[in-house]
Amino acid sequence: MGERAFTETTQTSKPGLALPVDETGAPLIVHTSDLTKAYGDFVAVDRLNFSVREGDIFGLLGPNGAGKTTTILMLLGLTEPTAGTMRVCGFNSTRDPLNVKRIVGYLPENVGFYEELTGRENLQYTARLNGIPAQEAERRIESSLAQVGMLEAADKKAGQFSRGMRQRLGIADVLLKNPRLVILDEPTLGLDPDGVNQLLDLIVRMSRQQKITVMLSSHQLHQVQQICDRVGIFVKGRMVAEGNIEELWKQTLKGRRLIIEVQAVPQGQQTVTALQGIEGVEAVERSGEMLLLSCNRDVRDKIAKAVGDAGAALLHLRLLEHGLEDIYFKYFREG
Ligand SMILES: Nc1ncnc2c1ncn2[C@@H]1O[C@H](COP(=O)(O)OP(=O)(O)OP(=O)(O)O)[C@@H](O)[C@H]1O
Numbered sequence: 001m002g003e004r005a006f007t008e009t010t011q012t013s014k015p016g017l018a019l020p021v022d023e024t025g026a027p028l029i030v031h032t033s034d035l036t037k038a039y040g041d042f043v044a045v046d047r048l049n050f051s052v053r054e055g056d057i058f059g060l061l062g063p064n065g066a067g068k069t070t071t072i073l074m075l076l077g078l079t080e081p082t083a084g085t086m087r088v089c090g091f092n093s094t095r096d097p098l099n100v101k102r103i104v105g106y107l108p109e110n111v112g113f114y115e116e117l118t119g120r121e122n123l124q125y126t127a128r129l130n131g132i133p134a135q136e137a138e139r140r141i142e143s144s145l146a147q148v149g150m151l152e153a154a155d156k157k158a159g160q161f162s163r164g165m166r167q168r169l170g171i172a173d174v175l176l177k178n179p180r181l182v183i184l185d186e187p188t189l190g191l192d193p194d195g196v197n198q199l200l201d202l203i204v205r206m207s208r209q210q211k212i213t214v215m216l217s218s219h220q221l222h223q224v225q226q227i228c229d230r231v232g233i234f235v236k237g238r239m240v241a242e243g244n245i246e247e248l249w250k251q252t253l254k255g256r257r258l259i260i261e262v263q264a265v266p267q268g269q270q271t272v273t274a275l276q277g278i279e280g281v282e283a284v285e286r287s288g289e290m291l292l293l294s295c296n297r298d299v300r301d302k303i304a305k306a307v308g309d310a311g312a313a314l315l316h317l318r319l320l321e322h323g324l325e326d327i328y329f330k331y332f333r334e335g
């Protein structure tokens with residue numbers, strides 16, 4: 001399916017204005033220009049320019065106080081920018097917050113429910129608030145509860161829900177209005193590893209199966225790395241890098257060495273000398289059972305050959321991945 005078909009499908013199936021496009025023609029669900037928010041003299045968000053493409057899972061990544069929540073509140077039209085503009089689903093959030101609220105689902109940092117009502121009753125309340133007719137509401141409630149795996153728990157009082165259940169009910173709640181974009185503020189905060197994985201799976205399913213664009217904020221690098229198509233790294237109110245993980249990784253690696261882990265038998269001086277002789281290998285160090293090779297490029301093929309030529313057997317060969325963490329700390333320090 002080409003770009004064109006994709007655009008047409010999403011524009012007919014979900015409400016919203018025509019979207020701005022990027023240089024490749026991809027429709028942009030979120031697009032900001034010099035978006036700025038100051039509280040008195042303090043600039044919480046500083047001339048922010050970024051976009052989220054339709055259909056992507058976008059991660060807004062940054063440490064505490066970076067300005068993630070402030071940005072989200074501006075996108076939703078819940079707080080006014082001091083300067084700059086934005087388009088969300090084609091709408092100007094400042095001038096047209098009602099339209100934005102109608103088609104954007106929002107899961108806040110601390111989702112609130114009526115504790116004395118059951119999960120299902122809470123959803124019924126949301127459906128009424130959104131003016132969804134009763135019969136249609138029932139259908140959507142059952143389907144969202146099923147999607148988040150909460151059908152069984154739905155008749156318990158929300159006050160008895162664990163944090164993971166509350167987050168899943170929060171997503172069911174967000175799905176009720178059939179959103180085109182979902183914004184999740186720190187959705188995995190406070191969940192145990194199992195809860196985190198379930199929620200991430202749910203976010204991916206929601207995005208892929210229902211073609212919902214997702215924007216989530218997080219300071220938890222590994223999670224963002226697992227599910228996001230693109231990330232923006234946000235430090236002290238400024239976007240310091242934006243792109244897919246691969247692109248950011250390449251930028252980060254520029255001028256840096258790669259570390260390749262090698263294990264061979266025997267691993268005596270003869271093997272080490274052979275490895276040191278490979279063009280591109282700058283240093284060989286022992287680390288427990290492994291040899292760590294600092295290289296200026298990926299020479300795994302040459303390593304395999306050199307080990308064999310030295311009469312040794314190769315047990316292990318691995319390029320140590322630089323994760324988002326390296327990227328994040330690089331920008332965090334420089335930002
Ligand atoms: N209403 C407000 N008045 C004054 N300062 C504020 C207000 N809201 C936020 N700030 C400040 O703006 C900065 C950005 O806050 P924000 O909540 O957007 O950060 P965040 O990236 O969401 O952080 P966290 O990861 O802790 O949720 C912080 O320094 C915060 O203290």
Ligand SMILES: [Mg+2]
Nearest residue numbers: 068069070109
């Ligand atoms: Mg926040």
